[in-house]
Amino acid sequence: MKFIHTADLHLDSPLRGLSSYPDAPAERLRTATRDAFERLVTVAIEEKVDFMVIAGDVYDGDWKDFNTGLFFVRQMGRLRQAGIPVYLLYGNHDADSEMTKGLELPDNVHAFASRKAETFRIEPLKVALHGRSFKVAATTENLLPGYPMPVAGWLNIGVLHTALEGLTEHAKYAPCTVPELQARGYQYWALGHVHEQRIERGDTTIAYPGNLQGRHIRETGPRGALLVSAEEGEITEIERIEVDVLRWHALAVDVSTCVDLRSAVRLAGQAMEDLLTSSPGGLPMAVRVNFTGQSAAHAALASDEGQLRQEMIAQAVALDPDRIWIEKVRVATTAPATQASGLEGEAQDALNALQELAASAHADPEFLQSLQDDWQSMLEKLPHDVLQASQELAELRQADPTLIADRVRQATPVLMARVAGASTAA
Structure with a gap:
């Protein structure tokens, strides 16, 4: 038996940092979150998974374009035609969305109630899924005490949209701790809200799949979902599925050996070429170039970052204008200690x-x-x-x-x- 665990789709959320640039691929940016989810649905159908779990934040807050909701309904319909049920939990962003309240979903979609935790049972597989949706965005109480006891002899999956204790960079929605999750006695916790992949194996597997598509420079690297396999009530394997259609990179360029602007620009160009070579073929990239190191080129780099960005764009255009875009250029270099010598008093x-x-x-x-x-x-x-x-x-x-x-x-x-x-x- 296998299922897909995903979360934080944030459909039609804008990709911040590129859309205002004239050289950015506007259409690709606009549809990136949709394209990533459509790819995931295709994987689910091809893998013939038994079901899909979505652990919150399908939408991106109070977004009023119902085309977003209709797109989601259409993808749920594709899964319905393939005989794949979906177990959907609404998170903090969904609680703010009109689509959550106003669109009827296909009958293969089972949404967890928000009034109290409930259990969906898949009898042929002996799987029990326990979850509770957010009723309001500002759900800051611990929801775990209301989750039911595990079904004996079955694979028990807890679904929760939560900021685990210690993850200070995330808003404290439905906070709880790892020991509290383990104490519930479920074999797998399908979590959402944290956009980075995190997996903790043991008698209880606790997993965040991360979001499907990076939306800005703080969400770098591969993005996707988890393909989870189980046998006789135990989790046997977890595989990462990468479905993002545009990837963000923070590229550090150490210019300690550079003596002028020209040599620093050439070095950055070489670093971008290496990045292209090592990245999956055809996948576009949004790159932030960070110049670092103690360098004689510091004054030239720091004096005009606008001009420097144009130099980086020129390097990117020369390499592959369809695959690499410059999100921003940052200068974090320092000048050599001797640069201001000759002054006295x-x-x-x-x-x-x-x-x-x-x-x-x-x-x-x-x-x-x-x-x-x-x-x-x-x-x-x-x-x-x-x-x-x-x-x-x-x-x-x-x-x-x-x-x-x-x-x-x-x-x-x-x-x-x-x-x-x-x-x-x-």
């Missing part, structure tokens, strides 16, 4: 003090707020067309103080280098 002391201030800014909330206020005041004085033309300036208008502090930290060595150069020329 008060000038050197002033620059040293500025460098120390920039390095310690993150630990001083009052200074950060003052810096942000000054920065915002300057941005407000710029013409609207200037702000529209510069993505970096537009980002800074909504930036938190730590990002502004990063800009100051990066700019300080550039200033030191220029002051040193002016001093030498004089």
